[in-house]
Amino acid sequence: MAGKHLIIGSGLAALSALRKIREINRTDEIRLVTMENHPPYSLAALPYLISKRIDKAGLCLADKSYLDKMECSLEMGKRVIRIVPDAKEVIYQDHSRENFDNLLIASGAEPITPNIGGLKKVPFANLHTMDDCDRLQKLLVGKKEVAIYGGGMISLEIAAALLEAGYRVNIIVRSYILRRYLDQKTSESVERLFRDHGCQISSGSEIAEVRKNKNKVEIHLAKGGVIFTALLIMTTGVKSRTAFLENSGIEVNQGIVVDRRMRTNVLNIYAAGDVAEAPDFFYRQPGVSAIAPSAIQQGRIAGANMAGEVMEDRGWVPMNVAKFFGHSVSSLGLPPDGSSQVLRNEPGSNHHYKELIFRDNKLIGARFLDVDIDPGVFRYLIEQEVDVEHYKEMLFEKPKAMSRWLMLEYEKR
């Protein structure tokens, strides 16, 4: 089945699909088109550009020689404005058109900017694309104070990067930091880590209004109080980038609705990564999983199906790791609920925290703060639904050794 695979995007999902198609097929044409003006990069690296741990030149994930080897062409600065499924073509911003046999939409996500009074009049930045990053770096010049609105993994990574680079940082978070990953008590011990490094954190407070005051930004909190800063960074979440799909007939909910083979409701059109709304692992409920591991997995599945194989995704598992000041947080799987069995310790003064969540004989969630474990091995135990019936306590007591042993035993099958 010779054909042309057109891929919108050049991020992790797009590159993963490219690899998979080429693994199966050396003759089909593959083309990547991206609205970006930068060679493929991973947005997970952006905070580290701010902290200058790495420079831009070191970031390219697919240089020319790699793309040549993969026999793939990449066109940058090309934004798709419409898709016409019936004609099997896409229309670009410059009104040029391009045909495809298979289309993968891996257009990623864009930041959500909350509705805050006065926001338009003050300097604020996002950090979701390389352009954002360039802009943020320019805005940071000559400034000493930065406020970050949001308390997710990316917020903390940016905060850590800025603290490392010598800025005074204020984190403003609506509930508490890492709410999606940790309970409040553990979150507080992470908060302490940041405070120890000179970070100010205002939890449980929405921003009511921002005002410009000479060179400063005044941030008025809904619960009362004002924070003065020079620059505001918004990290209040992302949403799938789907605006260009209006009237295309492709079903969009939170993201583009896909099945376990990453197929949309339209034949020969697939979606993967931050833009896709795919069934999750535990409940088969559709949802957007805007994390790097899901992007790669979904890209791989989409690529295989585009190349003519039948490959189904097991579904995405929520997960993340974050590192700051040499500390690590890992969070995998589901949070505890009424029906699950939970083993956890109280975080002490040394910050160590571990929490394992079981349902029946399976591990369904695991959270660690500064515990020496292999996150990938715990992910394996969850995703492979390994029977841990008789080893729950031991897995909790000796998480590193026991998780490895359970993995090895399961691999032996």
Next chain:
Amino acid sequence: MAYVGIREAMKNFKDALVSKYNSCPPFCRLCEEACARRGGKGSFEATTIHAVDIPEVDFHGVIACIQCSTPRCMEICPTGAIAKDDVTGIVRIQSEQCIGCGLCTLECPYGGVYYNSEKQKSIKCDTCDGEPECVIACPYGVLEFLKNSETVKRLHEEDFLSPGVRSCAGCMAELGLRLALRVLGPNTVLFGAPGCILPVILGLDTQSSTKVATFPCLFTNVIATMTGVSRYYRHLGKSANLLAFVGDGCLADIGLQTLSGAAERGENLIVIVYDNEGYMNTGVQRSSTTPHSGWTNTSPVGGSYQGKAQKSKYLPLIMLAHEIPYVATANLAYLDDFVQKLTKAMAVKDGLSYIHLFSPCPVGWRATADSGITISRLAVETNYFPLWEAENGKVVLTRDISSPKPIREYTKLMGRFSHLTEEDLNQFELFVDKRLDLIRSFSHPKT
């Protein structure tokens, strides 16, 4: 569906640090100590091999990176700091490029990448650039470093069998021939005889599937024909690898006499018998190498019949008794071993080389088409098909299985043994042990 050739597949066949499962002395830390000591050689002082000791479940083993063929750590690395070496297959983290985000530790399911909180970077095993200190330090033989890239280097780039051939799905003999030709190269004349592989050799209509000179013969004359061709080459002052790739029906049964004669005369031939333990392409009939109690259409199961009543003939030892320069057994689950043996067979210039190739037939053995490699591996791990070689009569077991798996692990994979009772299996086990003892009685310890 596009075809992914053996060349692509072999690219993934690289150097590997392997360990025996659960075989460490309790709380031995010699490998970890060696890893930590290596100082200037590696890029980090932290250890990248880990002993795992859990007395509660009686487990004492090691864990280290297995240098995956498609490393997930490499796919997810946001800076491209992780790369896989094209030749050796070693997956390395370039420390300067690593930003310490930890995503690789989330992606690796096998506990092969670690976050070093002191350096704030990820670290992993780089096999000390091909000379792992841990392997040298382990006196218990738990760790082994397989130099598979050396094996791959011995293969010709070109595949001398066409991509699509007329063998059944899951045929292992086809893989065997394909690989043998990759080792022997273009200067080979291939001889075949009626059997499963003959249609592969002959190809379709007027088109051949092979890219080397090919000579289809008969059961009883294939070796004699080779002898004639070898004389003719000698007469012309040329040399070539003369390879017979024929089945057990041809040389263990019908043509044994010609093989014996050529061995005795010292003809310089390479003979590979792909042993699928029966006459498979004529509809699954017993041969002299069909195992005891194995089902075929002519050794049926039912009533007083319980599969083949006789034990199998063991041709490799018959060939050993001819005192030829090289005799070996080979198995496609151990490609590196097979390639090494082919290389040795090819180097022989003063007599006949014989390789007995274990060749599962999913159709005739009533197994699934994807089970060939698993069956092959278990045949070795249960000692059903011991791997050995004899250079100038010196027998060495090339894979010495210290704690063999029970034979039922092997037999359960195939319908041809599904009628075996517990008692039959015990008897089967005895036959296996007896044959191994016989081989061992000729063998020298592995040097």
